[in-house]
Amino acid sequence: MAVFIDALDHEGHGICRVDGKVTFVDGALPGELAEISVFRKHPKYDSANATRILKSSSQRAAPKCAHYGRCGGCALQHLEVSAQVAAKQRILEENIQRIGKVKPELILPALYGPTWAYRHRARFSVKRVDKKGGALVGFHEKKSWFIADMHICEVLAPHVQKIFMPLRQLIPQLSNSDRVPQVELAVGETSTVLVFRLLTPWNEQDREIVARFADEYNVHIWVQPKGPDTAVPFYPEDSGLLQYSLPEFNIVHPFRPTEFTQVNPHINRILVHRAVQLLDPKPHERIADFFCGLGNFTLPISRSGAKVVGIEGSKTLIARAQENARLNGLSKKVEYAVDNLFEMTPEKYAALGHFDKLLIDPPRDGAMELVKSLPQDNPPRRIVYVSCNPATLARDTEVLCHVKGYTLMAAGVANMFPHTAHVESIAVFER
Numbered sequence: 179m180a181v182f183i184d185a186l187d188h189e190g191h192g193i194c195r196v197d198g199k200v201t202f203v204d205g206a207l208p209g210e211l212a213e214i215s216v217f218r219k220h221p222k223y224d225s226a227n228a229t230r231i232l233k234s235s236s237q238r239a240a241p242k243c244a245h246y247g248r249c250g251g252c253a254l255q256h257l258e259v260s261a262q263v264a265a266k267q268r269i270l271e272e273n274i275q276r277i278g279k280v281k282p283e284l285i286l287p288a289l290y291g292p293t294w295a296y297r298h299r300a301r302f303s304v305k306r307v308d309k310k311g312g313a314l315v316g317f318h319e320k321k322s323w324f325i326a327d328m329h330i331c332e333v334l335a336p337h338v339q340k341i342f343m344p345l346r347q348l349i350p351q352l353s354n355s356d357r358v359p360q361v362e363l364a365v366g367e368t369s370t371v372l373v374f375r376l377l378t379p380w381n382e383q384d385r386e387i388v389a390r391f392a393d394e395y396n397v398h399i400w401v402q403p404k405g406p407d408t409a410v411p412f413y414p415e416d417s418g419l420l421q422y423s424l425p426e427f428n429i430v431h432p433f434r435p436t437e438f439t440q441v442n443p444h445i446n447r448i449l450v451h452r453a454v455q456l457l458d459p460k461p462h463e464r465i466a467d468f469f470c471g472l473g474n475f476t477l478p479i480s481r482s483g484a485k486v487v488g489i490e491g492s493k494t495l496i497a498r499a500q501e502n503a504r505l506n507g508l509s510k511k512v513e514y515a516v517d518n519l520f521e522m523t524p525e526k527y528a529a530l531g532h533f534d535k536l537l538i539d540p541p542r543d544g545a546m547e548l549v550k551s552l553p554q555d556n557p558p559r560r561i562v563y564v565s566c567n568p569a570t571l572a573r574d575t576e577v578l579c580h581v582k583g584y585t586l587m588a589a590g591v592a593n594m595f596p597h598t599a600h601v602e603s604i605a606v607f608e609r
């Protein structure tokens with residue numbers, strides 16, 4: 179059946195109507211005429227694959243990765259990067275308009291970083307599969323729990339793009355090859371760590387095999403017997419912390435491989451620059467950084483001379499944030515606290531004291547309870563909201579603009595995750 183594709187959904191599928199019913203088409207782009215095959219029917223919509231493109235879009239691009247289409251990591255490699263960013267900007271604006279019921283006064287120019295080889299963090303699933311050459315190590319296949327049969331990932335940092343086959347050869351040599359469900363990758367500026375989740379420990383022979391692997395591929399190996407906090411160096415035994423820097427602010431952030439850092443350090447620098455510029459902190463101001471993590475925004479804001487209070491749910495990250503404030507000579511300017519911000523109340527917020535401005539960078543769930551808790555009297559004048567989910571940003575925008583009296587001054591996207599459907603954005607509110 180041939181159909182005309184009207185639009186792109188938030189997961190990168192083409193959208194069309196077949197006999198009036200909405201159909202999401204994997205692999206087809208707006209403006210294209212495509213032959214499709216429906217693989218799942220739902221009461222309100224169908225899901226289909228494009229089996230042939232009869233008339234292709236001028237924005238169609240040749241996917242770079244050999245595994246594109248099968249691997250679930252990327253969703254948009256068949257669309258030119260500038261068109262990907264435009265689509266994400268449209269998704270952001272539509273969400274803000276439909277759910278937030280406002281229009282930004284200004285659309286910020288999109289932030290661009292490198293298009294390939296940008297990713298410094300990844301979590302690979304592992305499974306010993308004897309007939310597939312020993313083991314599978316990689317991302318899940320699209321819409322499936324199967325692990326993709328992969329040998330390269332073009333969005334990973336250059337020196338680890340081809341780590342898959344070596345890992346797939348390593349796993350079967352280990353005594354506990356069926357007890358290693360996951361390997362996490364974390365790339366820092368001076369070293370790279372692979373954290374092996376181990377359900378049973380390694381023996382002496384494993385140690386030798388793993389040490390040879392680490393030396394050959396120039397990586398450090400950590401092992402994680404239980405939760406992320408249990409990860410410890412394995413080889414070399416004195417493998418230290420990773421680090422990333424923000425040269426514009428003369429800041430260095432050491433971190434453990436299992437601690438949260440932004441996956442794309444290149445655009446992170448640009449995003450921090452823009453967030454601080456939009457916040458425009460002044461020396462006499464008191465500013466809160468909610469969901470502060472290890473202080474990615476807190477320390478750059480505090481360089482202005484403002485007093486900054488960073489609040490975050492993870493004790494481990496707050497301990498790291500305090501340590502990093504000391505290391506960067508900023509502990510007099512910042513204060514940190516652990517709190518579950520999903521349980522914020524007006525009373526708890528009031529107890530924090532007055533803030534002139536806020537930076538909010540929540541996880542995908544957004545910051546509903548926090549924005550609902552903002553005071554009507556003497557509220558923060560400006561809020562810079564960094565979001566990884568336009569739907570929750572839009573939901574929180576509705577409260578900020580229609581209940582709390584803020585104006586959405588500006589919003590725009592950052593191309594933090596090229597070729598994936600994830601939308602990172604930044605918005606500024608003022609009262």
Ligand SMILES: C[S@@+](CC[C@H](N)C(=O)[O-])C[C@H]1O[C@@H](n2cnc3c(N)ncnc32)[C@H](O)[C@@H]1O
Pocket residue numbers: 438439440469470471472473474475489490491492495517518519520521539540541566
């Ligand atoms: C998108 S990250 C941002 C971290 C930091 N701003 C950065 O740029 O590295 C969101 C942060 O929210 C924290 N978080 C998640 N749920 C939370 C909660 N209920 N209360 C407080 N913090 C939470 C996570 O630990 C994580 O550090």
